[in-house]
Amino acid sequence: MELLNLTDTKNSSTSIDCPSIDEFRNQVYSTSYSLITMFGTVGNVFALVLLIKKHETRSPFHTYMLNLAVSDLLCVMTLPLRVLYYVNKGQWNQGDFLCRISSYALYVNLYCSIYFMAAMSFSRFLAIVFPMQNLRLGTEKHARLVCVGIWLLICLLSLPFLKSGQHIDTLTNKTKCFEPPRGKGLQKLVILNYLSLVLGFAVPFLVILLCYAGIIRTLMSRSHAIQRKGDSGVKAIRMIVIVLFTFLISFMPYHVQRTIHLSFLARSDTTCSEKVTMQKSVVVTLCLAAANSCFDPLLYFFSGDAFRTRLSSMRRSVRGGTIRLSGRLKPVVGTEEACGSPRPKNLQTRLTMVKKQSEK
Template sequence: MMSPDLEHNFSCTNLYDHRPVARVLIPLAYSIICPVGLLGNALALHVIFSNITKLNSITLYSANLAVSDILFCLSLPLRAVYYGLGFHWPLGEGLCKAITLLFYLNCYAGVNFMTCLAVDRFVALVFPQSLVKLRKVKKVRLVCLAIWLLVFAQTLPLLTINLTKTEHDNSITCMEYPNFEGLFKGLPYMLIVGVVLGFGVPLVTIIACYSILTRKLHLAAQSNRLTERSGRTKKARGVIAGVVFVFVVCFSPYHIDLLQYMIRKLFYAPDCMELQSFQISLHITVCLMNLNSCLDPFVYFFACKGYKQKLMRMMKWQAGTHFSSVGRISPESSGIGDVLGTRRNTGITMNTIREAQ
């Protein structure tokens, strides 16, 4: 006998009525996210593994986060094809399961590794001596391995169910929420617990680290102004602020959206219009969550010293190419002398921060 949820979904024929807009905007978004995410994260891996003898806790967490993002970006072209075809997946159940696995691996591996980055910076400044063992490379490798195993264990059950579904118009959908309804008893409870553990706990941990660290640095700056200018202080603030920003922009909308709908389902059965609205909001918030692959390199800018230097050298090379193409103009008349002076000062500042770190 068909479950009420599944029967309800079969009666809803309006769930993908927004496909004319989605088939243009979502592939366009992914065509930007994919190359930017690949380049930014590949640069991070290049910087980290070119200095493999200087691996530490923060570069290890950053490397694992970058690997997660790269694997996910490689699946985006297939997702773009799916949306471009108007929510039609002609590539079979196997590939649908593969990109579903990559999606959830990126999401929750990313959440956990960013949490580790924030906690690492917090421990480095607040408990630099008493908890120094937690930041040893051997222990960090074990933590990274445990995170991958945990996320795999959480997502592997998805491979045991059918993730594709033939709709009333004979299109085949892949990894859509209505495909899950009716397959699990107590689905709302499972998803609410998943949101709390997979997103809520890391978010509270990161905000707590950021709040305590900011308060401690503020008090230290009042007693010693040099502390405020410390490269190590700026690095810690930059890493945790970057992680908070990515959480707020990328992960919060999706999880809040999912949470509110599951809570509503506990009290009543949403009608087709509500389910359609939820579908539209999911497609928007999933795009935002996928944006984390592009924003994570901003975290590396503060976390990985070599990444910052490499990026700045690339920017200087591009600026130098631009100025050389303009022609020979005197520094006095063009202000280039000021630009060069600024570059020299920037180099001194970076050296000062590097020494402080």
């Protein structure tokens, strides 16, 4: 995700007099990626387990959520290597192959997540706005084909990231990874940025906005239908809020800042304070982009079909087992024979004792 990680000021002759943000970068990246790995792994593994257990009632939306969970898990699995890199203060010790694969895998899963969200939004759009057409188009078979197409498309479009491997920094004699090329390589980076900006972000985000506009318009014009089928409308609204939140917090700042940063690098009249501010904004937006893996479990919980029902049933099963166990233990501890006390003949007294026992 360090497509524009030009934050090592010691490596640039044009900014040699500017203060380095290496310490800030290493601390923020290592801490943020560690937290994202922990919360993202727990949330997506839990969601994936529940989604797999619900195989008997699969739907297109379920298929997209399953692939989104897998994509998020693969994304967070690449982050520990980055944590090691920044904990070692920018020294890469894992070899050229892992350097290339970790960069490639992170971008693949980042943009797969975006496209799976777009597919989920279009699935809801068909179900609400065109319910009759959805019976023919919104099938699980079609959803699986869409998911395969997304994986293949993103894997092919992300192949240029395999070209960026480790290299030796001549000034610090450190082995670097996740650092972009300079000079002529930077011009190729500009082209790659605009391709990913349009195809990886703008197009799916436009699809999402159009789908949500159609969903909201349909829900507002069918007030009586919403009252009869309120669950579908509520789930759609929840999905709209969560997906837009993820885009506005994670994906949009990253892509906007990345484009601004490229135009900023082409200028020669920048001051040191501007350069430091821009470099720190790179760090912050990259962390926000990686954090999308922690937000997606909210999508499973609040808008997934029967997801919360299965979670509630699991909680009731655990609670029911506890109650049954308690019910077996109470007669041993609380009976008159165990306590050596006579059974009260007065009905009111017996009810009072039962009440006190239950309160305990």
